[in-house]
Amino acid sequence: MSAILCPLSHVETETVLMGHGSGGKLSAELFRAVFQPAFGNPILNQLGDQALLEIGGTRLAFTTDSYVVKPLFFRGGNIGSLAVHGTINDLAVGGAIPLFLSAAFILEEGLPLAVLQRIVDTMQHCAAQAGVQIVTGDTKVVEKGSCDGVFINTAGIGLVPKGVQLAPDQARPGDVAVLSGSIGEHGIAIMAEREGMSFETEIASDTAALHSLSAQMLASGAAIRCMRDPTRGGVASTCNEIAQASKVGICIEEASIPVRPEVKGACELLGLDPLYIANEGRLIAIVAAEDADQLVTSMHANSLGVGARVIGRVTAENPGLVTLRTPLGTLRIVDLLANDPLPRIC
Amino acid sequence: MKYLDEYRDSNLVRALLARIERTVTRPWVLMEICGGQTHTIMRYGLHELLPKQVEMVHGPGCPVCVTPAGILDRAVELALRPEVTLVTYGDMLRVPGSQMDLFSAKARGADVRMVYSPLDALRIARAHPERHVIFLAVGFETTAPANAMAVYQAEREGLQNFSLLASHVLVPPAIRALLASSACRVQGFVAPGHVCTVAGCKEYEEMACAYRVPIVVGGFEPVDLVQAILVLVTMLEEGRAAFANAYTRSVSYRGNVYAQNIVSEVFEVADQTWRGMGEIAQSGLRIREKYAQYDASRLFDAKLVEPTVPAVCINAEIMQGLRKPTDCMAFGTTCTPENPIGASMVSAEGACSAYHRYRRQNVETMP
Known part of the structure; x- marks a missing residue:
């Protein structure tokens, strides 16, 4: 080998990159560098999926999320169902009973009204099914090319029942991690529909409102430490967030993670790991080991939790790190990715 | 999942590991060539399960990694031109050049798109005759046929707004360069299964003979790899330097002749710079004169300058x-x-x- 070349490289960070919206390391960096210094306060700094507020003795959960999914319609749902379910779920995993949503629309000039009507009808249907009301909203129209059809922001308010105290820093060594069902279906359904992706699949998004499941879980009496919905970044990122917040290790058993064969196949084809693929109707709970059976049984009674199972446990070893035990018995790291496996999944 | 689960069968892997354990009597250094194989070894921790005497070292077979930074700089520069749509595989978008990656170029307004096949780039070119569509074509013998096919088809259709920015590398010259180095520790190679699926086995058989080194074609699942390692260890223990194919469900001796033909129709062998390894003679592919109008490096006067070397990197x-x-x-x-x-x-x-x-x-x- 003659010349040895190994060029020094820089990742440009002077501009916003797609990865800043991925929910991975770059998103966390953006929050730390830009948003937290400006907005930081004790409530925001808890970094939950929802802010927990106390007003006149009433505990509220408050959250907001924007939806820019492409394509607008996909197997199993559309941007409207995501906008309702996603915000409800951010409240539900805080243990809250979702009550009210706002809905703000940014519409691109030229969007067919029929498309908007379909999306709005879906939102109303999803909200009604979930027992929440959309009580305020806003509409803005931007010039053609300034957005992609329709962007939606929803915010939600819910009531946190007495005694419910869930937070990502509550996981303790000895606890176990429970997953509500098979993973990766939303992300793969989106990728299958996306322009330029020439593969077909029967996989439908798992988009669903999780608050009935979470309420049932809380009612089971199991000592639940925290719940999260593994959306962007998938199960891997969610477990990393909990491990870091609680300063514990989480060791998951590869063989116990349910992945449907179609999702597995699509992931093999695309070179993706299902652990990093987005879900919109699944949740992960950390629970005291002795209550795990009781919790899983209660989840099986709900149609959204029939696939619930223990996938791993919380350890004192490897704090801040998620590890995975392969079927061969070896351990490997399950890292937090810097970026999306592919941009703009949800 | 059929054709996957059986090659990830942990009982089978353990049985093969036990056979390696019984066979090995002294230390051996083996290299898996392909990055996909390295990935499987690390993902499953196979190196921890092998007997201590078997040391795996990792070869230069990651096509994204060995693509010269100069090509990426060139791709970024071309992508930033207003008339250009730059199209490539997803994993090329985050590969840093010396200044920025293609995602950053996209953030600065470049029209950069991701596809799964160069034929999708042709589709974009057909749909947008007002744009010049450049496909950043990288990879080993495995990706060359589809890239060659894109050029061949563009020529047949008379497409005027499509070209390849090609940076293709070939595996055998890199293995020869490794073996020719006096520092070489490698005593046996796991040859890359997908490359051999396309290119066939002949060249590997010749190298095994010429350099008196065992070479075994291996696949990408744990069973495939452990099987190839068992064959290598058996050969080494018996003092044989032979060639074997341990990935017969995919690799035939002649390889994919149709793919080889389309590659030699469009490309010719040329000297090539490898990121991290420098220039290796006759180790790459360039577009033949006949297809010069589809060669972005000719169309856009792409002179490659490799950035300088930081001392810390090994x-x-x-x-x-x-x-x-x-x-x-x-x-x-x-x-x-x-x-x-x-x-x-x-x-x-x-x-x-x-x-x-x-x-x-x-x-x-x-x-």
């Missing part, structure tokens, strides 16, 4: 199997997948990146 030694990623001072500190210094940290299939992702620290074993 990538070249890693790619030659002389050292491990964890021997590097920069590993995981100044050199990470987000800010790679060395070629092997660039893509998920590079050795440094696979170590960083799966094994960057010794995870404490749990009861």
Whole structure:
């Protein structure tokens, strides 16, 4: 080998990159560098999926999320169902009973009204099914090319029942991690529909409102430490967030993670790991080991939790790190990715 | 899943490992060539399960990693031109050049698109006759046929607004360069299964004979790899330097002749720079004169300048199997997948990146 070349490289960070919206390391960096210094306060700094507020003795959960999914319609749902379910779920995993949503629309000039009507009808249907009301909203129209059809922001308010105290820093060594069902279906359904992706699949998004499941879980009496919905970044990122917040290790058993064969196949084809693929109707709970059976049984009674199972446990070893035990018995790291496996999944 | 689960069968892997254990009597250094194989070894921790005498070192077979930074600089520069749509595989978008990656170029307004096949780039060119569509075509013998097909088809259709920015590398010259080095420690090679599926086995058989080194074609699942390692260890213990194919469900002796034909129709063998290894004679492919109008490097006067070398990086030694990623001072500190210094940290299939992702620290074993 003659010349040895190994060029020094820089990742440009002077501009916003797609990865800043991925929910991975770059998103966390953006929050730390830009948003937290400006907005930081004790409530925001808890970094939950929802802010927990106390007003006149009433505990509220408050959250907001924007939806820019492409394509607008996909197997199993559309941007409207995501906008309702996603915000409800951010409240539900805080243990809250979702009550009210706002809905703000940014519409691109030229969007067919029929498309908007379909999306709005879906939102109303999803909200009604979930027992929440959309009580305020806003509409803005931007010039053609300034957005992609329709962007939606929803915010939600819910009531946190007495005694419910869930937070990502509550996981303790000895606890176990429970997953509500098979993973990766939303992300793969989106990728299958996306322009330029020439593969077909029967996989439908798992988009669903999780608050009935979470309420049932809380009612089971199991000592639940925290719940999260593994959306962007998938199960891997969610477990990393909990491990870091609680300063514990989480060791998951590869063989116990349910992945449907179609999702597995699509992931093999695309070179993706299902652990990093987005879900919109699944949740992960950390629970005291002795209550795990009781919790899983209660989840099986709900149609959204029939696939619930223990996938791993919380350890004192490897704090801040998620590890995975392969079927061969070896351990490997399950890292937090810097970026999306592919941009703009949800 | 059929054709996958049976090759990930942990009982079968353990049985093969036990046979390696019974066969091996002294230390051997083996190299898997392909980044996909490195990835499987790290992902499943196969190196921890092999007997101590069998040391796996990791070869230069990650196509994304070995793509010269100069090509990426060129791609970024072309992408930023207002008339150009730059199209490539998803994993090329985050590979840093000396200034920025293609995602950053996109953030600055460049029209950069991701596809799964160069034929999709042709589709974009047909749909947008007002744009010049450049496909950044990288990879080993495996990706060359589809890229060649895109050029061939563009010529047949008379497409005027499509070209390839090609940076193709060939495996056998890299193995020869490794073997010719006096520092070479490698005593046996796991040859890349997908490359051999296309290119066939002849060249590997000849190298095994000429350099008196065992070469065994291996696949990408744990059973495939452990099987190939067993064959290599058996040969080495018996003092045989032969060629064998341990990936017969995919690899035939002649390879894919149709694919080979389309490649030699469009490309010819040429000298090539490898990121992390420097220039290796006759180790790449360039577009033939006949198809010059589809060669972005001719159309746009692409003179490649490779950026200079930071002293800290030991990538070249890693790619030659002389050292491990964890021997590097920069590993995981100044050199990470987000800010790679060395070629092997660039893509998920590079050795440094696979170590960083799966094994960057010794995870404490749990009861």
